[in-house]
Amino acid sequence: MAFLLTLARGTFAAMMVSGGGGAHRQAPAASQPDTSQITAQMVAAGRGIFHGQGGCFVCHGGSLEGSPVAPPLDKKGKPWMAAKDGTFPEIFRVVTHGVPGTVMIAHPNGISDALATEVAAYIWAVNHHSVKP
Numbered sequence: 780m781a782f783l784l785t786l787a788r789g790t791f792a793a794m795m796v797s798g799g800g801g802a803h804r805q806a807p808a809a810s811q812p813d814t815s816q817i818t819a820q821m822v823a824a825g826r827g828i829f830h831g832q833g834g835c836f837v838c839h840g841g842s843l844e845g846s847p848v849a850p851p852l853d854k855k856g857k858p859w860m861a862a863k864d865g866t867f868p869e870i871f872r873v874v875t876h877g878v879p880g881t882v883m884i885a886h887p888n889g890i891s892d893a894l895a896t897e898v899a900a901y902i903w904a905v906n907h908h909s910v911k912p
């Protein structure tokens with residue numbers, strides 16, 4: 780999708796030189812074409828944002844296990860809420876648009892779209908590729 784092409788531009792070069800060597804990178808499935816752009820580097824960067832600059836861990840827990848104020852993001856079979864089916868674009872949409880009427884604000888801690896792409900990649904990979912939270 781065009782917006783992902785734009786947002787992922789910064790990491791695209793890294794993906795090309797990595798040669799797809801990321802342990803968790805897989806060929807794109809027909810139902811998830813956007814995720815072909817997710818690299819191990821993006822996931823690692825997203826992990827840092829989740830536990831650092833983005834402050835996500837404060838509400839969602841250090842192991843994505845959730846808390847009294849926020850749902851788990853390591854679903855382990857539990858249903859998604861605002862992010863609907865838990866696809867990469869849906870997770871990205873929630874991070875960049877928030878969930879109106881809740882404390883899940885758009886761009887938590889003021890993270891940029893580029894950082895939101897990486898943190899969404901991390902959450903997606905935890906749920907779809909057994910990446911450790």
Ligand code: HEC
Nearest residue numbers: 833834835838848849859860861862873878881882883887
């Ligand atoms: C102040 C607490 C708080 C912070 C900080 C926060 N969230 Fe949330 N988040 C929530 C709440 C509450 C919800 C559930 C909103 C609802 O009722 O649907 C949520 C929902 C979500 C969802 C959708 C979950 C689902 O089941 O569909 C995602 C994805 C998400 N947050 C990602 C993030 C990321 C990434 C960050 C950091 C950049 C972050 N959140 C920071 C409170 C927070």
